[in-house]
Amino acid sequence: MLRSVALATFLSLAALPLWAQPETRLEELHGKKILLFTPHPDDDTFCCAGTLALMARGGNQIRIVIYTNDDKGSYDPEMTSEHLARIRMHEEEDACRILGIGKESISWLEYHDGMLEYANPRDLVEEVTRIIRKERPEVVLSIDPGSEYVRWHKTDHRMAANNTIDAIRAAEWHLYFPNQLLHEGLQPWLVPHEFYFYVTDKDANYWVNIDSVVEKKLDAAMAHVSQWEPSIHHYRPDWDKADLEKTKAEMRGHIPKKDGHYVEAFRTTTGFNQE
Amino acid sequence: MLRSVALATFLSLAALPLWAQPETRLEELHGKKILLFTPHPDDDTFCCAGTLALMARGGNQIRIVIYTNDDKGSYDPEMTSEHLARIRMHEEEDACRILGIGKESISWLEYHDGMLEYANPRDLVEEVTRIIRKERPEVVLSIDPGSEYVRWHKTDHRMAANNTIDAIRAAEWHLYFPNQLLHEGLQPWLVPHEFYFYVTDKDANYWVNIDSVVEKKLDAAMAHVSQWEPSIHHYRPDWDKADLEKTKAEMRGHIPKKDGHYVEAFRTTTGFNQE
Amino acid sequence: MLRSVALATFLSLAALPLWAQPETRLEELHGKKILLFTPHPDDDTFCCAGTLALMARGGNQIRIVIYTNDDKGSYDPEMTSEHLARIRMHEEEDACRILGIGKESISWLEYHDGMLEYANPRDLVEEVTRIIRKERPEVVLSIDPGSEYVRWHKTDHRMAANNTIDAIRAAEWHLYFPNQLLHEGLQPWLVPHEFYFYVTDKDANYWVNIDSVVEKKLDAAMAHVSQWEPSIHHYRPDWDKADLEKTKAEMRGHIPKKDGHYVEAFRTTTGFNQE
Amino acid sequence: MLRSVALATFLSLAALPLWAQPETRLEELHGKKILLFTPHPDDDTFCCAGTLALMARGGNQIRIVIYTNDDKGSYDPEMTSEHLARIRMHEEEDACRILGIGKESISWLEYHDGMLEYANPRDLVEEVTRIIRKERPEVVLSIDPGSEYVRWHKTDHRMAANNTIDAIRAAEWHLYFPNQLLHEGLQPWLVPHEFYFYVTDKDANYWVNIDSVVEKKLDAAMAHVSQWEPSIHHYRPDWDKADLEKTKAEMRGHIPKKDGHYVEAFRTTTGFNQE
Amino acid sequence: MLRSVALATFLSLAALPLWAQPETRLEELHGKKILLFTPHPDDDTFCCAGTLALMARGGNQIRIVIYTNDDKGSYDPEMTSEHLARIRMHEEEDACRILGIGKESISWLEYHDGMLEYANPRDLVEEVTRIIRKERPEVVLSIDPGSEYVRWHKTDHRMAANNTIDAIRAAEWHLYFPNQLLHEGLQPWLVPHEFYFYVTDKDANYWVNIDSVVEKKLDAAMAHVSQWEPSIHHYRPDWDKADLEKTKAEMRGHIPKKDGHYVEAFRTTTGFNQE
Amino acid sequence: MLRSVALATFLSLAALPLWAQPETRLEELHGKKILLFTPHPDDDTFCCAGTLALMARGGNQIRIVIYTNDDKGSYDPEMTSEHLARIRMHEEEDACRILGIGKESISWLEYHDGMLEYANPRDLVEEVTRIIRKERPEVVLSIDPGSEYVRWHKTDHRMAANNTIDAIRAAEWHLYFPNQLLHEGLQPWLVPHEFYFYVTDKDANYWVNIDSVVEKKLDAAMAHVSQWEPSIHHYRPDWDKADLEKTKAEMRGHIPKKDGHYVEAFRTTTGFNQE
Secondary structure, three states: OOOHHHHHHHHOHHHHHHHHOOOOOHHHOOOOEEEEEEOOOOHHHHHHHHHHHHHHHOOOEEEEEEEEOOOOOOOOOOOOHHHHHHHHHHHHHHHHHHHOOOHHHEEEEEEOOOOHHHOOHHHHHHHHHHHHHHHOOOEEEEEOOOOHHHHHOOOHHHHHHHHHHHHHHHHHOOOOOOHHHHHHOOOOOOOOEEEEEOOOOOOOOEEEEOHHHHHHHHHHHHHOHHHOOOOOOOOOOOOOHHHHHHHHHHHHHHOOEEOOEEEEEEEEEOOOOOO | OOOHHHHHHHHOHHHHHHHHOOOOOHHHOOOOEEEEEEOOOOHHHHHHHHHHHHHHHOOOEEEEEEEEOOOOOOOOOOOOHHHHHHHHHHHHHHHHHHHOOOHHHEEEEEEOOOOHHHOOHHHHHHHHHHHHHHHOOOEEEEEOOOOHHHHHOOOHHHHHHHHHHHHHHHHHOOOOOOHHHHHHOOOOOOOOEEEEEOOOOOOOOEEEEOHHHHHHHHHHHHHOHHHOOOOOOOOOOOOOHHHHHHHHHHHHHHOOEEOOEEEEEEEEEOOOOOO | OOOHHHHHHHHOHHHHHHHHOOOOOHHHOOOOEEEEEEOOOOHHHHHHHHHHHHHHHOOOEEEEEEEEOOOOOOOOOOOOHHHHHHHHHHHHHHHHHHHOOOHHHEEEEEEOOOOHHHOOHHHHHHHHHHHHHHHOOOEEEEEOOOOHHHHHOOOHHHHHHHHHHHHHHHHHOOOOOOHHHHHHOOOOOOOOEEEEEOOOOOOOOEEEEOHHHHHHHHHHHHHOHHHOOOOOOOOOOOOOHHHHHHHHHHHHHHOOEEOOEEEEEEEEEOOOOOO | OOOHHHHHHHHOHHHHHHHOOOOOOHHHOOOOEEEEEEOOOOHHHHHHHHHHHHHHHOOOEEEEEEEEOOOOOOOOOOOOHHHHHHHHHHHHHHHHHHHOOOHHHEEEEEEOOOOHHHOOHHHHHHHHHHHHHHHOOOEEEEEOOOOHHHHHOOOHHHHHHHHHHHHHHHHHOOOOOOHHHHHHOOOOOOOOEEEEEOOOOOOOOEEEEOHHHHHHHHHHHHHOHHHOOOOOOOOOOOOOHHHHHHHHHHHHHHOOEEOOEEEEEEEEEOOOOOO | OOOHHHHHHHHOHHHHHHHHOOOOOHHHOOOOEEEEEEOOOOHHHHHHHHHHHHHHHOOOEEEEEEEEOOOOOOOOOOOOHHHHHHHHHHHHHHHHHHHOOOHHHEEEEEEOOOOHHHOOHHHHHHHHHHHHHHHOOOEEEEEOOOOHHHHHOOOHHHHHHHHHHHHHHHHHOOOOOOHHHHHHOOOOOOOOEEEEEOOOOOOOOEEEEOHHHHHHHHHHHHHOHHHOOOOOOOOOOOOOHHHHHHHHHHHHHHOOEEOOEEEEEEEEEOOOOOO | OOOHHHHHHHHOHHHHHHHHOOOOOHHHOOOOEEEEEEOOOOHHHHHHHHHHHHHHHOOOEEEEEEEEOOOOOOOOOOOOHHHHHHHHHHHHHHHHHHHOOOHHHEEEEEEOOOOHHHOOHHHHHHHHHHHHHHHOOOEEEEEOOOOHHHHHOOOHHHHHHHHHHHHHHHHHOOOOOOHHHHHHOOOOOOOOEEEEEOOOOOOOOEEEEOHHHHHHHHHHHHHOHHHOOOOOOOOOOOOOHHHHHHHHHHHHHHOOEEOOEEEEEEEEEOOOOOO
16 A cells, blocks of 8 residues: 555655654644543553643643553552552543543543453454544544564553554555444544654654643642552552652653753654554 | 574674675576565565566566455545455556566465454464475565564564564474475475565665666556556546656656665575574 | 652653663572573573573572473474474473583473464463462563564564563562462562573673683583584484584684673663563 | 352253243333344344334334344345445345334444454453443344254354353343443343244244234345345346245245244243353 | 274264263262363352262362352442452352362362353363373263253353363373473373263263252352352352251252252263264 | 245244255266365265265266364374374375275365364365365265254364355355455355265265275275274284274174165255355
C-alpha cells in the first residue's frame, strides 16, 4: 500500500525526520476531537497530564481509552485484583477530573494488567479500529513503539503501542473490517495527526510547555494514590499530608525541562509510518 | 546452535559489520537461482525493480514469492477485496513483465493484506522453508527486520521480515520439518547469500547502481496503477497520460542517489545472523 | 505500575543509564542463590562460562534453567532429534561439571529447538515466574532483549529474552498468578539484580575479568562436541586431539578483551525496566 | 458449581427429562424481553419464523443477534463476499419486517461465514455474556448443541450453539468477566428460560403451533431470495412469480406437522444444563 | 496406532460393550495407587465420595488432581475470585479429610473456573501425561466424555474429560513428550483400568454400593459450604444446623439407588478407547 | 446457507435417513476419481482395504491423503519418531501396492501423530479444500464424525473427521478461500458422494461385500508390520512366519460379516450435511 504523499519516504527512508514537522500544535487546539490510548490508567497522567490539561482548557473533546484495568500492581498482601481494579478506576477518574476531563470521557477496554500481550491481536486491532472510526479524531495520542525503546515495551506497553498504530492504519481503509461500515455505518477515517508519548530522547521531536499546568499534573499524579508509597504496600485511599508533600516535591524535581520550562515530550508524525 | 564460521561473531557481537562484506555482486550474477520474498505485490517493485531488471538481464532464474494479496489498500468506495486482489495480481504481473520476469515466476502465498501477522507463525515458517528447499537459491532477497526500523515493521512487513529469516535458518538443518525430506524428498539448503531491502541508511551496506534500468523501474512502478492517484481513489485500470508523466517525474526525483548514480540499497550478510 | 524508586526514569527516559550502576559484582558474590536462564544448552557456556566458574568458585548456589533441548542443530544426516537431544543434554552436563556446577543444578524446560517462539506465551511466563518464586535468587542472568539487537533475536533467543524479563516482573507482584501462592505457597519475589548476556557493544555496561578461568571456559566450550566441526557434520562423541587444539586456539583468539584482559560482557540493571 | 435447584440432576443424570417441563409458553408471552441468537441470518427464519411472528404479535421486545454475516453461500461466480454480506443483511431485515420485527432489533456480531469456529472462544463468550447482561431477557432462543446432532454442527453451528450456552452460564455469575460490572455497570443475569431450535426429533420437547402465521413464515423464508434457486446461482434481487410460487409450495409441503398442525420444534430447559 | 488386544474393536465397533467387563472392583482394591482427575473441587465429592471413602478404607494411595480452582461460582456480591479460590481449596481439603484422604494428596492444576477450555490443549495433555507417568496408577478415575452427554460437557467438563483421556493415551507411548523420559526420567505408563464418572444411564456399566459410607458422602458434600444455599448467596463459612439437616436430607433423597442400595455409577473400560 | 435439494432436511431433521440412499455403489465404479482421507497410515487399511482393492480393480484413480505420519505408536524403547515415520511410510506404501495402488497416489499432510488436534483449524480446512478442488473427486471417503462415536474421536480422529467435512463444504463455494481460484485457478467443486468409515453399527447404512478381496485386505494389514506384535515392542521389519499366520488368522476371525459375507461398513450421504 502506498499513500502518494509518502512517496519520498517509501523510496528513501533517510528522509523520514524531514517531513515530520508538526503543523498542528496540541496546546493551541480548540474544539477538536482528541483520542488518547493508554496501556494503563496512569501512563496518560505521568506522560501527558499537562498536555491534557491544556487541551481540556482549549475546549477540545477528549476521549481517553484505557487498554487494561491495572489490577496487578500492588504489594499489599490483602489486596485482590477485583478490589485493585475498582481502586484504579476511581483514581483515574479523579486524575482526569483534576485535568478537566469528566469520567464520561473515559472508556475501558477491560483487559487485565500484564495480559494485553495475550489478547487476540487481530480482534484487538478491530476493536480499536472501531473506536477510531466512531470518534473520528483530529489527533491520536498513544504510546510510542519506538526503536531503541523496544526492550522496555514488552507486554502491555508494546502491545498497546503496536496495536494503536495498526488500528490507525486499518481505520483509514474501508476494506479493513468492512462489516463495521455495513452493519454499523462506520466510515473509514484517516487520522490527521499522531503524537506518541513515552518517547526516548532520541526520538522526541515535539515538546509541550506545561509550566502553566504543572501543579495540575502533580495533583493528577498524586490522585493515583495506590501507585505510590506507602499505599502501594499497605493500601489506604488517601494521603498523609507529609507523605503527599514529599512525594510531590520529589516528582516535581524529576519532571523534564527544556530551555528552563517544564515540558512533556512526544514523537509526532503526520505521514506514512505504519506501512 | 553454532556455525563454526561464525565463531568470532558469537563471542564478540561488535565484529558483525566486519565480515558482512559481500563477495557476490547481484548485478554480476549469471545463470543463478534467485529467490525474492515480498510482503505485498509492490514492495519488490519499489525497492528492487532495478536490481531485478539487472538480474533478469543476466539470465538468472528469478522466483518472486508474495506473502499477501494486497487486497485492502484502496480508497475507492466501490472496491471490494476480491476485486482488488485480482487487480493487484495483474498489476504485479505487468510490473514483472516489464522487468523481464514472466508471470510463471510469481508465487502467491495467498494471505490477506494486513493479516499476515495473524497467520500461524510456525506453519508460515514451515511453508517458506519448503520453498527454499525446493528452489535451492544462490541468493535470497527479503525485507529487512532491521534494528531501528522496527516501528515501521508492524504487521505484514515485520512478519514477512522475521519469517523469511527464520525459514532461511530452518532450511539449513534437516531436523527442522523432517517430513519435508521424508515425504517430499526435499534436502536441507544453506542459503549462501542474503540481501535485505527496505533498509535504513544506518544498516545499508550494499548499493546497486540502477542507472541503466531506471526507466524500467519507473515503468514497473507505474504498472501498479491502483496504488497511485487518481486510481487509488476511483479505480481506473489505466493512466491518463498527464497523470502518468507527472507521477513518474515525481518518483524519479525521489529515487535515492549515491555518488551521482541512481541506486537501490540493501543490507547484505553471508554469515551467522539468525541465531 | 510504578516502582517509586524508578520515578526519575518514568518521567525522563534519558536518565536510564545513570542509575544502572551495578552495586553488586558477580565475581565477588559468596553463598548467594544465582539463577541463569539460557535459550539453548550452549549459550550459557559461550557467553557466561567464565563468570559461572568464578561464581561456582565463590560458593554460590547456581541453578541453570534451559528453555530448549537444542535438538535440531546438526548437519549429520543420520542424526535424529531424539538422539541429538540426548547428546546435547550430556554435553551441557559435562560443560557445567567443568565449571564446577553439578548436573542436579540443571533444569530443562523441555521445549524443542527453534520452537520456543510458538509456545503459549502466557503459560511460559507463568512457568518461569514459578521458578523465580521458588528459587528466590539474588541475581538473575538471562539473554538480553536489547535494542539494536532485535534482528538476531528471532525465535528462541527473542522469546527467551522477553519471557525471562516478563517473568521477573510478574514474580514481584502477588496478583500475578495468585494460585502459585494459594496452592503452592510461593511468595512473590523481587529480583534484586539482573545481568543480561549476549549483549551488544553499545548496551554493555559491565564486564567480568575471566583471565583466571579462561581455560575452563575453553574446556567447557569444547565439551559441546556436537556443536563443532567435524562432529556437527558426522557425529562423533569425542575429539580428535588435533581438531581439539585447533578449535580451542581459534576460539581463544576470539574471546573479547578489555584493557588487556579476557572478559565477558553484560548489561546490568537494578531498577525499573520491565514496564 | 452447583445450583441447588439442580440437585437431583447433579446426582442422577437420568432425571433430566423430568424437570424439563416448560412453565412458560412462548406463544403466550406478552411484553417480555426475548433474545434470539442465530448463526446465520436465515437459520432464525427457517427454524423460528412462526414463533417469532407470534411473539412479535404478543407485544414482546425481541432482539435478534446474528453471529455471522453469511457472506460465502453463493454459487454466482460474479458474487463477492462484500456484496453478498450486503444482500444477506437486507434480506434478513426484510424477513424480520414481515414477522413484525424492525431492523433496529437486529444486531450483527460481524463474523464471517464459516469462520466462527476460528474466533477466539473466550472473547466470543465474553461478548455474548455482555449482550445477555445488557438485555436481561426472560427467554433466550438459540441453536441446540444437541447430542446426536453433533455431526451437523461443525463450524458456525456448533460454535454458536456452544458459545451461547457458555455465555448463558457466565452471565449468571458476577465473577465471570467482572470488568463488565465495574466499568459498564452490567449486573449478572440468570436467564429464566432457554429454548433451543434446530433440534432433533429425539431431543424435541416443546412445539409451537404456527398455523396462524404459516404464511408469514413462508413469506419471510422467501425474503431470503439469494438463498434459493435461481438467485443462488445467478444473483437477482427479486423473484420471478412462478419460481416464487413453486418454491413456496415446496417449502409448505416440508414444514413439520404434529397432530395435524404446522409446528416449530424446540428443546426447552429451565435448569442446570451448562455445568 | 493399534493395541493388538483391541483388534476386535478396531474391526467391529459393535463389539465394544462386550469386552468392557471390569475385572477390577474398585471397592476391593488394597494398597493400590489410584489417580482421580476432577474438573472442579466438588465434582469428585458429588460423584465419587462414597467410592473414595471405600478406597481410602482399603489402604489405597489416592491422589486427587483438580483442574480448576472453582473461583467463579458464587452469587455473593462481596465475593472476589481470589477469596473464593481460597474458600474452595479449604472446603475440598475438608471434604477429602472426611473421606480419609489427607490434603497432601491433593494437587491443583491452578486453572481458573470456566477457563479450562481456553488452555493450550497440547500443553495441558503434556502436563497430565507427566502426572500419570509420575504416579503410575493402577486405576484412573475421570469425568466421562460420553456420547449423548456432550451438551452438558462444554468448557471445563468437556475439556477435562477429553484431556484426561488424551493424556492416558499419550502416557503409554514413550514417543509422546519424549523429553519427560530424557530430562525427568519418566518412563511411559499404560493405565490398566479407567473408570469414568458423571456418566449417563445409558453408558453406565459399573456401580459401587456405597451403603456403608453414605453418611461420609453426605458430610463431605456438606463440607462444600459455599456451594449451597444460603452460603452461595451470602457467604458464611459454616452451617446453621437447621439448614444443614434440611440440605443433607434433600441430598440423601436424590442419591441414586440400584437394587435398593445407594450407588455411584461409572463407565469402565480396560481396552482400546482413545484411538 | 441452504442447498435447495436439502429443503426437507432443513425443516425436519427427522427426514435425514430417508434421502441417504446411495445411488452410487463403490464396488461398481469405473474410471472415477476417488479421494480418501485417513488420519493415520493404517486406518484406511483396516477400514477400507477391501473396498480400495475393489475400486482399484475397477480402474478408478485413487488418491490417498494421510493427515499424520503416525510417528508415535511404538513400544520399542530404541525407536525414534523420525525412524518410525520412515517405517510407517514404507509400510503404507507396501499396503497400498498390495491393494493395487501405487505410491505416487499417496499424499502426506505431514502432521505428527497425536498432534493433528493442535493444528491451526482454519489453515487445515484451507489445505484440504485445495486438495478437493484440485482432485475434483466423484467420491470422498473419510473417517466418520458420527454421533455417539465422539468419545473415540479425540485428537487425530476427531480432527480429521471434522476437518474433511468442513473442507467438503468449503470446496463447494468459491467465496471460501477465493485466492485458490484467483492465484491457482482452482474452481469450486461439489463432492457428489461421501462415504464415511470407522462407523458405528447405529450409523452404518452401506456395506461393501469384500469376499473376493479379503486375502488382499489381510495381506495389506500385515504389511503394517510395526503396528503388530512382536514388532510393536521390538521393531523388526519383517514377520516370523508363525507370528504372521497366527495374527492373520486372528484378524480374519474379527472381520465383520453381514449375511454370511465379509463386509466393510460405511455411512454414506449425498445431501445436506455440513450445515
